[in-house]
Amino acid sequence: MSFQTFSLHQLGWRPGFAQHLTLEDFEAGYPARVVGVHRNGLSVLSSRGVATVVLSHNLESAVTVGDWVLLEMDAARVLRMIERHSLIARIAAGTGQGTQTIAANLDTLFVVTSCNDDFSLSRLERYLSVAFESGVEPVIVLTKSDLCADVDGYIDAARTIAADVAIVAIDATSTVSVGQLARWLEHGQTVAFVGSSGVGKSTLANTLAGDDTQTTGGIREDDARGRHTTTSREMFALPSGAWVIDTPGMRELRVGAVETGMNTVFDDIAAFAARCRFGDCSHEGNAGCAVEQAIAEGQLDARRLVNYRKLLRESTHASNTLKERHDRNRQFGKLSRDVQRAQREKKGRDY
Ligand SMILES: Nc1nc2c(ncn2[C@@H]2O[C@H](COP(=O)(O)OP(=O)(O)OP(=O)(O)O)[C@@H](O)[C@H]2O)c(=O)[nH]1
Ligand SMILES: [Mg+2]
Ligand SMILES: [Zn+2]
Known part of the structure; x- marks a missing residue:
C-alpha cells in the first residue's frame, strides 16, 4: 500500500460512469481504476491509494487495463466492473475464437507504425476499423522519421486511406x-499504443514519461521486425497527467465484429456499393457492379477492396460465432432452468 492517492478526476473518471452506479453501489463500494492485470489479481489506483486486489473467478477474463471497478468498502475485493465507454479488443491469436481485450476506457488509440518495411495500408485499415468500432479516436503515429529519407511519402500514403485521421510523424526518441502528440495527452486523458513489435511504442512511452520505465529492444536488420520486448500491458501516468497504456507488439490484429467501424474506414466503398444497381450484389466481380466499375476507372484501389472483403469476412465470422455462443448459452440457460424445475417438482413429491 502506498500513500499516494488519486482523485477520480485525476484517474480519468467521466460523469457518465455514475449513471451505471446505484445508491447501493456507492454505499457498498468505491471506484478504482485498473492499471495492471496479473495472475494473482489487479493493480488498482483510487482515492485510497495504490492497491492489489483479488479478482473473483467470474471477472477474471473480463477485466482489462483501463477498466473501472467498484471495490468493496472495507475489503480488497472487486464487487463488479463499471460499464466501459470504450473497449479495444481483438480475436485472440491462434486458432480459437475467444476475444482478447486490449484496453478499456480509451480516449485515443495511437496506431503506431514505422517509416520502414513495417508500414502497411491494409494493417492500418484493420486498426482503424477496430478504433472506430469502439468509438475511440485513432491517431496514426509514424515513428523513426529520423531514419527515413521520405517521411512525406509515408504521410501521403497513410492519408490516402485515412483522410480524416490525424497522422503524425515523429522520432520517438526525441x-x-x-511533443506533437501533446494535444491528445492532456490531464485525465487515456491513450494506448498499439502496433507491431519494434515500431517504438515503449520508446515513445519512455520519451513522453521522461524516464526508462518501459524496456525497449532492437529490431532485426533484415526485415525491421521487432523482438517482442514488451510482454504485458500496464497503465501509467505521464507528467502531463495523461494515462498511457503500452501494449506488447502484435503480429496480427484479428478483428472481431467491426462492421460499423469498417463503414467509417471504407466509406468510399460503402458509397460505391450504395450506387450499385444490383440490390443483392456481393460486389465480388459481377459485371455491371458499381464497385467493380470504380476499380476499373481507377477511383478505387484494388488492394483496398481486397482488404475490405477480407475484414468483412472476419467480422461476419466473429458476429456469427458470437451469436452462436449467445444462442447456445440461452439454450443452456433454458436447459438448466428445466432441470431445476424438474428437481423442485421431484422434491415436492418426495416430501
Ligand atoms: N532512431 C529511432 N529509433 C527508434 C524510434 N522508435 C523506436 N526506435 C528503436 O526501435 C527499437 C524498438 O523500439 P521499442 O520501443 O522497443 O519497440 P516496441 O514497439 O515497444 O516493441 P515491442 O515491445 O516488441 O512491441 C529500439 O531500439 C528503439 O530505440 C525512432 O523514432 N527513431
Ligand atoms: Mg514495447
Ligand atoms: Zn455491386
Missing part, C-alpha cells in the same frame, strides 16, 4: 518531436 522529446521535442513527441
Whole structure:
C-alpha cells in the first residue's frame, strides 16, 4: 500500500460512469481504476491509494487495463466492473475464437507504425476499423522519421486511406518531436499504443514519461521486425497527467465484429456499393457492379477492396460465432432452468 492517492478526476473518471452506479453501489463500494492485470489479481489506483486486489473467478477474463471497478468498502475485493465507454479488443491469436481485450476506457488509440518495411495500408485499415468500432479516436503515429529519407511519402500514403485521421510523424526518441502528440495527452486523458513489435511504442512511452520505465529492444536488420520486448500491458501516468497504456507488439490484429467501424474506414466503398444497381450484389466481380466499375476507372484501389472483403469476412465470422455462443448459452440457460424445475417438482413429491 502506498500513500499516494488519486482523485477520480485525476484517474480519468467521466460523469457518465455514475449513471451505471446505484445508491447501493456507492454505499457498498468505491471506484478504482485498473492499471495492471496479473495472475494473482489487479493493480488498482483510487482515492485510497495504490492497491492489489483479488479478482473473483467470474471477472477474471473480463477485466482489462483501463477498466473501472467498484471495490468493496472495507475489503480488497472487486464487487463488479463499471460499464466501459470504450473497449479495444481483438480475436485472440491462434486458432480459437475467444476475444482478447486490449484496453478499456480509451480516449485515443495511437496506431503506431514505422517509416520502414513495417508500414502497411491494409494493417492500418484493420486498426482503424477496430478504433472506430469502439468509438475511440485513432491517431496514426509514424515513428523513426529520423531514419527515413521520405517521411512525406509515408504521410501521403497513410492519408490516402485515412483522410480524416490525424497522422503524425515523429522520432520517438526525441522529446521535442513527441511533443506533437501533446494535444491528445492532456490531464485525465487515456491513450494506448498499439502496433507491431519494434515500431517504438515503449520508446515513445519512455520519451513522453521522461524516464526508462518501459524496456525497449532492437529490431532485426533484415526485415525491421521487432523482438517482442514488451510482454504485458500496464497503465501509467505521464507528467502531463495523461494515462498511457503500452501494449506488447502484435503480429496480427484479428478483428472481431467491426462492421460499423469498417463503414467509417471504407466509406468510399460503402458509397460505391450504395450506387450499385444490383440490390443483392456481393460486389465480388459481377459485371455491371458499381464497385467493380470504380476499380476499373481507377477511383478505387484494388488492394483496398481486397482488404475490405477480407475484414468483412472476419467480422461476419466473429458476429456469427458470437451469436452462436449467445444462442447456445440461452439454450443452456433454458436447459438448466428445466432441470431445476424438474428437481423442485421431484422434491415436492418426495416430501
Ligand atoms: N532512431 C529511432 N529509433 C527508434 C524510434 N522508435 C523506436 N526506435 C528503436 O526501435 C527499437 C524498438 O523500439 P521499442 O520501443 O522497443 O519497440 P516496441 O514497439 O515497444 O516493441 P515491442 O515491445 O516488441 O512491441 C529500439 O531500439 C528503439 O530505440 C525512432 O523514432 N527513431
Ligand atoms: Mg514495447
Ligand atoms: Zn455491386
